[in-house]
Amino acid sequence: MANKNKITSLAALRGIAVIAVCFCHFSKAAENGAYFSGVFKWMEDYGKYGLQVFFVISGFVIPYSLEKSGYAFLDYPRFLYKRLLRLHPPYLAALAFTLFIAEVSYRSRHLPNPENLSTILQSLFYLHAPIDNPVFWSLRIEAEYYLFIGLYFILLKKYPFVAVGAGIPILTILSQTHLVDYCGLFNFMVFFMIGTVGFLVYNKSSRPWLEQALLVFLLVFCFLFYEQGAAIAALFTISVILYVNKNFHSVLEHPGEISYSLYLIHFPLGIKFMNLMMRTTNGAYVWWLFVGAFFLSYACAWIFWRLIERPCMKLSQKIKYTATRTAAVPLPVQSL
Numbered sequence: 001m002a003n004k005n006k007i008t009s010l011a012a013l014r015g016i017a018v019i020a021v022c023f024c025h026f027s028k029a030a031e032n033g034a035y036f037s038g039v040f041k042w043m044e045d046y047g048k049y050g051l052q053v054f055f056v057i058s059g060f061v062i063p064y065s066l067e068k069s070g071y072a073f074l075d076y077p078r079f080l081y082k083r084l085l086r087l088h089p090p091y092l093a094a095l096a097f098t099l100f101i102a103e104v105s106y107r108s109r110h111l112p113n114p115e116n117l118s119t120i121l122q123s124l125f126y127l128h129a130p131i132d133n134p135v136f137w138s139l140r141i142e143a144e145y146y147l148f149i150g151l152y153f154i155l156l157k158k159y160p161f162v163a164v165g166a167g168i169p170i171l172t173i174l175s176q177t178h179l180v181d182y183c184g185l186f187n188f189m190v191f192f193m194i195g196t197v198g199f200l201v202y203n204k205s206s207r208p209w210l211e212q213a214l215l216v217f218l219l220v221f222c223f224l225f226y227e228q229g230a231a232i233a234a235l236f237t238i239s240v241i242l243y244v245n246k247n248f249h250s251v252l253e254h255p256g257e258i259s260y261s262l263y264l265i266h267f268p269l270g271i272k273f274m275n276l277m278m279r280t281t282n283g284a285y286v287w288w289l290f291v292g293a294f295f296l297s298y299a300c301a302w303i304f305w306r307l308i309e310r311p312c313m314k315l316s317q318k319i320k321y322t323a324t325r326t327a328a329v330p331l332p333v334q335s336l
Contacts, residue, residue, distance in 0.1 A: 009240050012248035013057055015256035020050030021135070022266045026293050029274040030286045040290070049233035051138055052191050056237040058145060059195020060202075066153050067203065075321040079150045086316035087260070090309045091139060094264035095123055095130070101268045102132040133267050137184075144185035145192055156196075160205065168193055168214055172221055190226070191234055194218045198238045255298070261309045262301035270297040 024047025027040035071079065099115065106113045114131050115123075122128035126140035155163040171189050180187040197218060200211040215238070222231035255262060270293035277289050 008248055008253065009244055010057060010061060011256035012252040013053055013237055013240055013256065014259040015252035015254070017050035017053035017057070018255055018259040018262050018266075020047040020053070021263065022270065022294055022297065023047040024050070025135075025267055026270050026274060026290050029271050029278070029293075030290045036287060040286075046229055049227075049229045052188075052230045052233040053237045054138075055141075055145075055188050055191035056195040056198070056234050057241075058142060059192035060199045060238070060241055061195070062146070062149050063153055063156070063196055063199045064202075066149075067199075069321050071153065071321050073154045076150045076154075078319060078321060080146065082316045082319045083146045085319070086312055087139075087142075089312045090261065090264060090304070091136075092124070093304070093308050094133070094261075095136070097265055098130055098133040098268045101272055102130065105132075105272055132272075135263060135267050141184050141188055144183060148185060149192075149196075156200075161207070161210075164197070164200065164207075164210060164214060168197065168218070172218065176225060190218055190222055191230075194222070194234050194238050195241075198241055202242055258298075258301050258305040258309070261305040262298060265301055265304055266294075266297040269300055270294065 023043045025044075027043040027047065030040045031037050031044065066079070099120065102115065103113055119128045119130070123130060123136070126136070126143050129136040152163065152167070155167065171186075171193060175186045175189045177186070185192075194215065197211055197215045201208065201215060205211060219231065219235055219238075222234050273296055274289050274293045277292075278286070281289060
């Protein structure tokens, strides 16, 4: 399978995931309308599984990028810095955007703002999700995963049989313990591990039978212990990554490219728009509000991506790991 197709499939899957999440949230606001409530309820019930698609993608693409970049243990701080530089400034901008919209909304309705200095400070470090942008809770899960995978990947490279044969079953079992109350990552660990084992299958390691067996084990585990929709989303995602060998239409690739920006700002922007307009709109037009909320969010996300996210992505890409820097600089020739 060509590398180009793999990258394309990941972009398209991100597009599917972020559209599903947007539709889920906008459908909840549209359910109060007099028309098509059943359709909106269906999109709300199933669109939420776009989050599991994101988790499986992260489980695959982070080890994939670490493998390509020659990542080593000493690069762990640099890896975390790269992720921080890539993701945190856009998050802070989206947090400020959310707080501004919320303040305007509460003031216009003469209502107290539920956020205070304490919750805002917690939000800076992913410890609190503002009421007006609850999707931020998942960013803490991703941050915990980065802390974990930067170390686990080293174990995966040095002791692959132990890391895979023993580590993954142990992590899967721990996901069903009270550890989930202290570290949210464990509650979703199985989805990240599906992506990671998928990476090993794709990378054609020396023990393909073990990775394939573990991938089946993780998928069966998903169907037994998680919602069926979440398990189907995980199966769909890893199947597309590994076995769909084709280019996708740009209608999915483009939202995949700006998926992080769209994910960050769609809720306060789209939901506030729909709530405002539904006060004076007939229920027959709720579909138009739904479509309008999506395209308004999409247009603003594209601007957000160009002005904030893309510059952060370019800065992050300039940071190289030790092996990459060493390979790029020729060693001096010693005289005899």
